[in-house]
Amino acid sequence: MPPLPSxxxxxxxRQDDTLRVCCAGAWNWDAAQPPLPDxxxxxxxxxxxxxxxxxxxxxLAWLIHLCRQATVLQIQIDDSALPxxxxxxxxxxxxxxxxxDHPTDDTPGFFxxxxxxxxxxxxxxxxxxxxxxELTQAIGRLLIGRARFRKxxxxxxxxxCGPRALPIASLISFLVGTILAYMGAxxxxxxxxxxxxxxxxxxxxVREIGALMTGVILAGRTGAAYAAQIGTMQVNEExxxxxxxxxxxxxxxxxxxxxxxxxxxxxxxxxxxxxxxxAGMLIATTVFGVGFLEYWHETLQALTWTxxxxxxxxxxxxxxxxxxxGCLRGMECGRSAQAVGEATTSAVVxxxxxxxxxxxxxxxxxxxxxx
Numbered sequence: 001m002p003p004l005p006s007x008x009x010x011x012x013x014r015q016d017d018t019l020r021v022c023c024a025g026a027w028n029w030d031a032a033q034p035p036l037p038d039x040x041x042x043x044x045x046x047x048x049x050x051x052x053x054x055x056x057x058x059x060l061a062w063l064i065h066l067c068r069q070a071t072v073l074q075i076q077i078d079d080s081a082l083p084x085x086x087x088x089x090x091x092x093x094x095x096x097x098x099x100x101d102h103p104t105d106d107t108p109g110f111f112x113x114x115x116x117x118x119x120x121x122x123x124x125x126x127x128x129x130x131x132x133x134e135l136t137q138a139i140g141r142l143l144i145g146r147a148r149f150r151k152x153x154x155x156x157x158x159x160x161c162g163p164r165a166l167p168i169a170s171l172i173s174f175l176v177g178t179i180l181a182y183m184g185a186x187x188x189x190x191x192x193x194x195x196x197x198x199x200x201x202x203x204x205x206v207r208e209i210g211a212l213m214t215g216v217i218l219a220g221r222t223g224a225a226y227a228a229q230i231g232t233m234q235v236n237e238e239x240x241x242x243x244x245x246x247x248x249x250x251x252x253x254x255x256x257x258x259x260x261x262x263x264x265x266x267x268x269x270x271x272x273x274x275x276x277x278x279a280g281m282l283i284a285t286t287v288f289g290v291g292f293l294e295y296w297h298e299t300l301q302a303l304t305w306t307x308x309x310x311x312x313x314x315x316x317x318x319x320x321x322x323x324x325x326g327c328l329r330g331m332e333c334g335r336s337a338q339a340v341g342e343a344t345t346s347a348v349v350x351x352x353x354x355x356x357x358x359x360x361x362x363x364x365x366x367x368x369x370x371x
Contacts, residue, residue, distance in 0.1 A: 177276030201280030215318030227347035230330025265319030
């Protein structure tokens with residue numbers, strides 16, 4: 001049986017300004033590494049190796065530390081007496097300078113983030129302007145009867161964003177009407193004026209909340225679908241095929257989706273208002289003791305055609321904004337699956353943001369002009 005290799009050891013000898021370091025034995029990470037020799041006051045460092053094995057890189061790591069310490073002290077290194085394999089690995093390791101910089105936090109600050117957002121929004125303006133111009137031209141061609149799109153697809157889109165949206169619109173509108181009736185009743189009950197729950201629910205749902213909730217529902221349901229559909233066509237290069245065939249993708253894809261939402265959202269808004277009124281009626285008659293006929297009569301007195309038309313007008317604006325945002329982000333989509341997801345998310349965020357801004361602006365305008 002051959003003898004086991006001796007553990008790692010270092011023999012250090014010094015003569016004048018030359019330090020000779022001879023490494024021997026079996027080097028591995030299990031054994032404790034010897035301390036680095038003191039290199040102060042010398043000008044030459046000779047490295048040697050006798051009967052040494054380094055299967056785990058322990059000797060190489062020790063020699064790298066020693067050579068870097070000698071380099072800092074401007075000591076000349078002679079490694080000609082080392083084994084050829086270790087000498088080549090040591091030369092490769094020392095060819096790469098050690099990293100001296102420390103990792104820093106690359107998270108941008110508040111003002112940097114604000115500036116990046118502003119630059120992103122500013123870079124979007126040319127694309128939005130171009131898309132708006134092409135859409136305006138398509139609407140003009142529609143008005144003179146020259147727009148080209150499939151009528152059958154328009155009917156399918158009307159069904160997708162209209163009748164198929166009734167279940168979720170019914171549920172949300174009923175719950176919102178219930179919440180509105182409860183919140184109003186708690187305050188009105190302090191004055192014994194529970195009958196005015198009818199006014200609060202009717203005007204709030206028909207004029208404001210019905211259109212707003214319908215717009216938000218369709219932003220997450222239909223606007224995201226539009227962005228995903230057109231974005232997937234962008235990935236599959238179908239949009240490029242439309243342009244190659246001389247067909248306008250704005251007329252063929254965007255215009256019917258815009259028409260479908262503009263036609264259906266006012267009706268969904270009116271439906272949401274009716275469902276909200278029914279929910280408020282159930283709460284008022286079953287919880288707060290308001291009679292059914294009294295509630296119905298008060299609702300008819302509170303509602304006017306002005307409230308109904310304003311609510312439907314707002315719903316039309318919200319539907320157009322949802323279609324605009326979804327189709328815009330779909331047309332801007334990149335050429336990857338990740339880009340489709342990002343376009344879908346951006347469509348929902350953009351739709352809700354535009355709906356919120358337009359709701360605030362329209363409410364202020366209508367209040368200022370007294371309608």
